[in-house]
Amino acid sequence: MTTRRATRQIHVGSVAVGGGAPVSVQSMTTTKTADVDGTLAQIYALSGAGADIVRVTCNDVAAAQGLAEMIPRSPVPIVADIHFQYRLALAAVEAGVAGLRLNPGNIRKESHIKAVAAAASAAGIPIRVGVNAGSLDKDILAAHGGPVPEALVESALKEIRYLEEVGFHDIKISVKHSDVPSMVAAYRLLADTVEYPLHLGVTEAGPPPGGLIKSVAGIASLLLDGIGDTIRFSLTADPVEEAKAGRSLLEYLGLRERQGLDLIACPSCGRAEVDVIGVVERAKAALEDAGLPIQVAVMGCVVNGPGEAREADIGIAAGRGKGHLFIKGEVVRVVPEGLMVEALVEEAQRLVDEGVEARLAARDITAADLAEETRLELIGVQGDANATAERRAAVADVAEGTGERDR
Numbered sequence: 001m002t003t004r005r006a007t008r009q010i011h012v013g014s015v016a017v018g019g020g021a022p023v024s025v026q027s028m029t030t031t032k033t034a035d036v037d038g039t040l041a042q043i044y045a046l047s048g049a050g051a052d053i054v055r056v057t058c059n060d061v062a063a064a065q066g067l068a069e070m071i072p073r074s075p076v077p078i079v080a081d082i083h084f085q086y087r088l089a090l091a092a093v094e095a096g097v098a099g100l101r102l103n104p105g106n107i108r109k110e111s112h113i114k115a116v117a118a119a120a121s122a123a124g125i126p127i128r129v130g131v132n133a134g135s136l137d138k139d140i141l142a143a144h145g146g147p148v149p150e151a152l153v154e155s156a157l158k159e160i161r162y163l164e165e166v167g168f169h170d171i172k173i174s175v176k177h178s179d180v181p182s183m184v185a186a187y188r189l190l191a192d193t194v195e196y197p198l199h200l201g202v203t204e205a206g207p208p209p210g211g212l213i214k215s216v217a218g219i220a221s222l223l224l225d226g227i228g229d230t231i232r233f234s235l236t237a238d239p240v241e242e243a244k245a246g247r248s249l250l251e252y253l254g255l256r257e258r259q260g261l262d263l264i265a266c267p268s269c270g271r272a273e274v275d276v277i278g279v280v281e282r283a284k285a286a287l288e289d290a291g292l293p294i295q296v297a298v299m300g301c302v303v304n305g306p307g308e309a310r311e312a313d314i315g316i317a318a319g320r321g322k323g324h325l326f327i328k329g330e331v332v333r334v335v336p337e338g339l340m341v342e343a344l345v346e347e348a349q350r351l352v353d354e355g356v357e358a359r360l361a362a363r364d365i366t367a368a369d370l371a372e373e374t375r376l377e378l379i380g381v382q383g384d385a386n387a388t389a390e391r392r393a394a395v396a397d398v399a400e401g402t403g404e405r406d407r
């Protein structure tokens with residue numbers, strides 16, 4: 001396990017951030033904040049998808065009033081996102097938010113920043129200094145010649161100085177960039193400079209799949225080095241996708257306990273005995289409906305499947321018209337291929353209810369022998385199907401210059 005970077009700890013409502021707390025997932029609503037019911041519906045959806053904290057824009061008085069109404073009804077802490085108007089930060093504090101995000105690029109006046117810090121301090125809530133490469137202070141941009149990592153960090157440090165001058169230390173920081181290497185470099189530099197918790201994100205990552213890939217590349221690089229205390233995927237998509245992706249990433253990195261399904265599947269190859277993509281789609285839909293927190297493998301053939309997926313809690317491998325159901329790599333049941341998904345879901349449910357030992361004890365004792373027979377049979381058949389002799393002759397032709405391409 002990676003040693004996590006030691007930081008101060010802050011609290012965003014009931015969620016601890018930094019100081020050894022689990023890495024938390026954030027997302028942001030896309031509704032108009034003044035639409036209280038619409039925004040709350042989205043907050044509930046985000047919470048259900050794995051968000052621990054939700055950020056909501058506070059861009060006018062109606063939004064601040066909306067916040068006051070929705071905060072008592074929210075299932076997760078709400079952070080107000082503030083740009084340009086420091087008075088809206090004061091209004092959001094009055095509305096009862098659990099945290100503020102200030103953009104140093106557009107709230108620059110020292111007296112305004114200090115007034116917000118005083119209000120946040122009195123309310124006992126933290127402030128995120130949220131630097132964004134696309135909205136850096138012009139002076140800092142000019143001094144560095146562009147939004148380089150050093151410029152992002154300087155912008156954050158300038159704002160932090162103002163906060164510290166009035167004794168405010170409930171701070172977390174982000175230095176987001178849309179360019180992944182620059183984002184990673186900025187956070188590494190910041191991590192070496194301050195002891196505050198860090199909020200990770202690749203800004204304006206765009207729609208999936210590119211946005212997901214950029215976000216994972218940047219966020220995971222840092223998390224695997226122990227850097228980062230809370231994360232957000234900034235996708236041009238339904239924010240529920242952001243929350244799901246954030247939560248899944250933390251689970252895949254072993255930073256949060258698995259809540260839902262982890263479906264692993266072979267990529268399929270010439271040995272596949274079944275339409276792996278189709279079976280995976282059916283299994284995924286059925287298992288997600290069942291909401292089981294286990295790792296399930298779907299493998300295209302019994303030749304390599306059970307062995308390669310032996311770390312999975314449960315799995316299925318196809319072979320000669322049959323589905324070979326295995327638990328921790330051991331074949332426990334053989335069913336007709338057409339029933340393999342149903343059998344998988346049923347056994348997965350029993351596994352969760354009864355445990356691995358009980359289900360291994362209840363296995364069909366003939367299943368392992370039948371699977372081994374099928375495996376050997378397939379190896380024999382596929383040896384012919386792969387036309388090894390013809391391929392060897394073709395390789396020799398190429399090597400000796402007598403092949404098709406030399407004529």
Ligand code: SF4
Pocket residue numbers: 266267268269270271272273299300301302303304305308
């Ligand atoms: S499990 Fe079988 S079908 Fe799937 S990739 Fe491996 S060898 Fe190919």
